[in-house]
Amino acid sequence: EADIYQTPRYLVIGTGKKITLECSQTMGHDKMYWYQQDPGMELHLIHYSYGVNSTEKGDLSSESTVSRIRTEHFPLTLESARPSHTSQYLCASSEYRGRGNSPLHFGNGTRLTVT
Amino acid sequence: SQELEQSPQSLIVQEGKNLTINCTSSKTLYGLYWYKQKYGEGLIFLMMLQKGGEEKSHEKITAKLDEKKQQSSLHITASQPSHAGIYLCGADISSDYKLSFGAGTTVTVRA
Numbered sequence: 001e002a003d004i005y006q007t008p009r010y011l012v013i014g015t016g017k018k019i020t021l022e023c024s025q026t027m028g029h030d031k032m033y034w035y036q037q038d039p040g041m042e043l044h045l046i047h048y049s050y051g052v053n054s055t056e057k058g059d060l061s062s063e064s065t066v067s068r069i070r071t072e073h074f075p076l077t078l079e080s081a082r083p084s085h086t087s088q089y090l091c092a093s094s095e096y097r098g099r100g101n102s103p104l105h106f107g108n109g110t111r112l113t114v115t
Numbered sequence: 116s117q118e119l120e121q122s123p124q125s126l127i128v129q130e131g132k133n134l135t136i137n138c139t140s141s142k143t144l145y146g147l148y149w150y151k152q153k154y155g156e157g158l159i160f161l162m163m164l165q166k167g168g169e170e171k172s173h174e175k176i177t178a179k180l181d182e183k184k185q186q187s188s189l190h191i192t193a194s195q196p197s198h199a200g201i202y203l204c205g206a207d208i209s210s211d212y213k214l215s216f217g218a219g220t221t222v223t224v225r226a
Contacts, residue, residue, distance in 0.1 A: 042216060042217070042218040045213060048213065058213075059213075090157055090158070092158075099145040100146020100163075101146060101165060102146075103160050104148070104158075104160070104214060105160060106150075106157035106159075106160075107157050108156050108157040109156060109157045
């Protein structure tokens with residue numbers, strides 16, 4: 001069982017509010033990722049990090065930002081939430097052991113609803 | 116277009132029957148991962164396949180990798196209600212080491 005935690009599990013918030021989705025892992029993994037997933041739809045990579053002080057934008061354009069000050073912590077922030085941000089956000093981590101040998105381990109997700 | 120194509124998109128199977136899900140890549144596979152997801156939750160890692168011809172089993176779930184066809188199949192034998200969920204394949208196929216994912220196959224098991 002992977003030790004990666006996301007909080008909150010569910011969040012309902014009004015338009016224009018600033019929010020931070022938390023993600024922590026206790027496995028010492030260097031790589032961490034944020035995916036966005038709408039119900040029944042595919043995963044879209046929005047941010048990733050290869051280690052402390054490393055952050056990159058993913059394949060899907062996102063108005064969110066991330067930071068990686070500590071290995072175990074990879075929070076995602078929305079400065080001004082909008083209804084279009086309503087989605088499920090999944091955090092993942094991995095230990096790089098070579099191509100094809102580095103599965104991602106996922107948290108349980110945060111379901112965000114912006115009203 | 117999707118780099119990883121999963122088929123079928125969804126399937127309904129009678130409890131006790133077998134089922135197969137396929138995942139086909141448009142690019143060279145450097146590893147193939149299978150995940151299961153309950154609706155609204157995170158992905159649970161099932162198994163990883165690295166070499167052509169490799170086959171792995173866990174309980175009643177078997178996955179195979181056909182490197183030449185750039186394809187993997189997931190087979191569930193004697194399905195049970197606990198097998199219901201969304202199955203996703205993920206693969207390392209890009210040059211920047213990021214995983215790509217298929218759109219998922221929704222499995223419903225009818226009693």
